[in-house]
């Protein structure tokens with residue numbers, strides 16, 4: 001495959017290398033070969049990006065009306081769709097994900113800008129009854145300069161989700177995308193200039209988390225920080241932001257359960273259960289990584305899952321497999337290690353998909369795996385694997401189902417599969433998760449649905465109008481007029 005041109009930061013509307021002149025190598029996850037390079041930015045580049053954002057916020061972007069902001073975002077959505085094929089191929093090569101999934105992701109990215117473009121002038125504050133002879137207005141105003149630190153698993157989608165909401169609300173943004181995959185955020189930011197976004201309203205600074213990321217998280221010039229990534233980094237980022245009293249939205253990991261009751265429509269449920277862990281090779285915050293099965297149907301469901309897992313293909317994203325490679329050699333080793341540890345504690349591999357014959361050598365391959373006999377207290381049951389590994393458990397009755405569902409530190413998403421409406425609602429209320437799906441599952445999808453975690457899955461919400469509100473604060477104006 002062709003090597004792409006070296007990538008550059010976008011600061012104040014100009015494409016530029018890192019101040020240090022250093023670069024980072026980006027590898028193609030399907031064969032480990034060089035794909036491109038990124039600027040290895042540091043605090044100097046972050047300073048320049050924050051200054052550019054402040055300038056835009058005080059200048060051309062800050063002066064735009066909500067309707068004008070909305071129009072820019074709507075034009076960007078249209079441009080993303082015009083470049084759909086190019087962007088989907090870029091996303092697939094950069095992340096390794098199957099091209100069909102990358103196409104879905106680019107559509108979702110366009111939808112975020114379309115949704116938030118339409119919403120920009122529909123967000124408003126309220127008036128509050130107060131003392132006689134007074135009028136009080138609680139206005140929704142942008143924070144100012146917002147920082148956005150995003151991961152490598154859904155670069156286009158998460159970029160659209162967080163930047164779309166922030167720009168619609170009138171903020172100017174500084175984005176630190178992930179070093180393993182960030183080509184679509186860079187390309188879409190260039191399209192944003194074409195769409196008429198004033199220079200400096202959106203800046204992208206590439207680099208390592210410990211360098212550019214840490215500089216952004218601890219920058220005194222930002223007014224809000226949105227972080228999507230692992231819980232450990234989320235803690236570090238929160239601590240850095242706390243020094244400057246900067247509010248933080250944390251979108252962290254999950255260990256999401258799929259609850260299958262004996263009365264469930266298995267024809268509908270099983271393909272969704274499989275897809276929820278195979279999608280993006282399990283590298284999805286909302287991956288359905290645990291399937292909890294009512295004991296009476298456990299043998300039958302496991303047999304059907306074994307059949308499905310054994311038939312799954314793994315290969316290069318552009319060749320259209322069920323599952324692509326993992327993002328990096330490091331991630332592959334992490335997943336292999338977690339599975340080996342689980343095996344040493346008695347967990348059994350019930351089935352694993354196969355590597356396609358045409359899968360290039362040197363790719364970071366881990367075909368989807370189904371595991372049984374997993375101790376609910378073990379790491380495999382408790383921690384994110386962030387690979388295509390589904391752990392199966394049996395339960396008896398609603399109470400045990402709810403206990404098992406809630407028995408991890410996470411609380412991001414869950415699904416309940418049953419034909420009993422009362423049970424579905426009882427469990428939806430008992431399960432500690434930011435989203436509970438009944439008889440369906442939308443891992444990561446749903447632009448219109450508020451999204452975010454409970455417990456160690458984070459706090460704050462993105463997506464939907466709730467996400468737009470997160471990118472504003474309230475200014476109260478109290479007028480005594482007699």
Ligand code: NAD
Pocket residue numbers: 149150151152153154158176177178179207208209210212213214215217228229230231233234236237251252253254284285286384386412458
């Ligand atoms: P990560 O935490 O390693 O990295 C995320 C981002 O943080 C990257 O851009 C990285 O460069 C940056 N970073 C790393 N160290 C930093 C530091 N000290 N200061 C500032 N920034 C730093 O996560 P990852 O491995 O890229 O992504 C996988 C994780 O993200 C998983 O835990 C997954 O569940 C989570 N995730 C959550 C959501 C969600 O919406 N809830 C979505 C996708 C991924």
